[in-house]
Amino acid sequence: MxxxxxxxxxxxxxxxxxxxxxxxxxxxxxxxxxxxxxxxxxxxxxxxxxxxxxxxxxDPVGVVPGSPLMVLDTDIALIEDGNLYFRGHDALELTRERSFERLARWIWGQPDSAAPFVVDSDAWDAARSLAAAVPGDAALTRMRAAVLGLGAHAAGADTAATPQAAVRAGERLLAVLPRVVGGSAGFAEESVAKTLAVALSGRESTPELVAVMDRALGLAIDHDLAVSTLAARVAASARSSAYASVSAALAAFDSPLHGTxxxxxxxxxxxxxxxxxxxxxxxxxxxxxxxxxxxxxxxxxxxxxxxxxxxxxxxxxxxxxxxxxxxxxxxxxxxxxxxxxxxxxxxxxxxxxxxGLRDDAGVVLFGIGRVVGWIAHIADEYQRAPMRLRPQGRYTGP
Known part of the structure; x- marks a missing residue:
């Protein structure tokens, strides 16, 4: 042995x-x-x-002995008989048929479009300045900093606790996060997968690599109530902005038992x-x-x-x-x-x-793909009673 x-x-x-x-x-x-x-x-x-x-x-599927049982209604992802569904449709088929951009907009209830996500130069500069301050080349840390930058730049209606504001935040995040990973100096209008293919490989992309990365992004969108998704919903339940709620999700995601x-x-x-x-x-x-x-x-x-x-x-x-x-x-x-x-x-x-990607490429793909699901959950939580996810403690001390 x-x-x-x-x-x-x-x-x-x-x-x-x-x-x-x-x-x-x-x-x-x-x-x-x-x-x-x-x-x-x-x-x-x-x-x-x-x-x-x-x-x-x-034990029931998904339940760990000793953990408190919380059941929340969701119409985003279903896992049944070993299969994954997004809004009632087979996720494997959806990701085979639709690009990541189309799939994100469909999940969010937006008009069908494969157009790249875009962001104005001021928002890009706000995100890039904070991401650039991160020492080294830790992609996930740069992403978390960029979310803080975008949240600080947003104001008024863009930080309101409404489904519409959540979707606008999601569009900005998907325009910015793939570019800060590679320290891009610009924001050419490319797909998320193509932008990441260049950023994570350090070379020109190929159609084959972009296609595989695009599908991986789509398959990462949602997976029931993972700890990061629950963190996003808890923050949204307290009516944090979508940016703050995604920051909460990323904090839970950045862990050796989940996102990394x-x-x-x-x-x-x-x-x-x-x-x-x-x-x-x-x-x-x-x-x-x-x-x-x-x-x-x-x-x-x-x-x-x-x-x-x-x-x-x-x-x-x-x-x-x-x-x-x-x-x-x-x-x-x-x-x-x-x-x-x-x-x-x-x-x-x-x-x-x-x-031929950098070692943390899987973490980046997983995290950016999951942004779509987090935004969908945040938008849904904004339509429910506020502070409903505040559990009651059971004292066990002396």
Whole structure:
């Protein structure tokens, strides 16, 4: 078992959400295998993932034991029988038939148009000035700064808590965010996917790359009430502006358990692509601390349909098949040992490798695509009773 990824006692207990005493009770009952080493007990990370998954099978889909149950009405995304639907239509079909721009406008209830989103030069300058102040080249941090800049520039009707103001904010965000990622000096009227293809690859785009990125953006639009979406709705419930609500969403999105997982999946997949065995690749570094990056989903019991669609599309970029081969090797190892299937984060990592993109490209695509869903949820929340998402605490102290 030395070649398998392993976790410490503390890491395993944290992964399962139990105390070490409970963990050792599992060991004594033969439910988990403990490896004794000179540095203490170790646990096979893939066995832990399989055990964690088995403990959830009796629970309703999407519910984690011990978490407060909140059910909100939504007509934006539906996940049923392993399929994803946007406003009652199959998401895989929609993203195959419509560009990201058309899909965004349709989600928002706007007239059908494939025209690029545009922004006036003053708003662009406000966003760019704050984004440029961010040290280094952290795309997600630059995006968060740009949202603050746009919010500071907006005034009056543009910050009102109305569905119309939310949609106007969404249009500005989709015009600006793809350009600040690459530190663009201008704002030529190009599609979101084409702008990002250049910004994230550092070279001229190809139609094949733009097409795959466009579909990935569309598939990221919404996925029930993810923590970032809930954060956006909570802020909107308190009648924050759409810019402030998207800032709240991005704060929750910028996390190793939600929006930035694909960055870790890139590291893992690149090791296998470079020739490491899946076991060695999984064992190296810290890839199993929050689960296996790119695998498993709390909603899907089988494969993530978004991942299947993107992995199929990257055949147009992966000319020698090496990236898909690495995905197959890694997926087989994780499925056999942990019973987990690839999710959208692994598919985005595969797109990074096949498209020659920067390592955080998957995070950027996921975040910018999700802006469309956040705006739709914010607009919907503005039409409901204010402050309805203020839960009541239950005191448990002395």
């Amino acid at each position: 030395d070649d398998l990824p392993s976790l410490t006692t503390a890491e395993t207990a944290a992964r399962l959400g139990v105390k070490p005493a409970s963990l050792y009770a599992y060991v004594s009952r033969g439910l988990l295998t403990r490896m004794r080493t000179a540095h203490g007990s170790r646990f096979d990370a893939l066995e832990v993932e399989r055990f964690a998954r088995s403990r959830r099978r009796a 997982v694909s960055r870790d999946a890139v590291v893992l997949l690149r090791r296998v692509h470079a020739g490491q065995s899946p076991a060695r690749a999984l064992r190296a570094g810290d890839t199993a601390r929050f689960g296996i990056p790119g695998f498993g989903h709390r909603i899907y019991r089988g494969p993530d349909p978004r991942a299947l669609a993107i992995l199929e599309d990257i055949a147009a970029l992966d000319h020698d098949g090496s990236v898909r081969g690495a995905v197959a090797q890694l997926s087989a190892a994780v499925r056999d040992r942990a019973g987990l299937h690839p999710n959208i984060d692994l598919a985005l990592a595969a797109l990074v490798l096949a498209g």
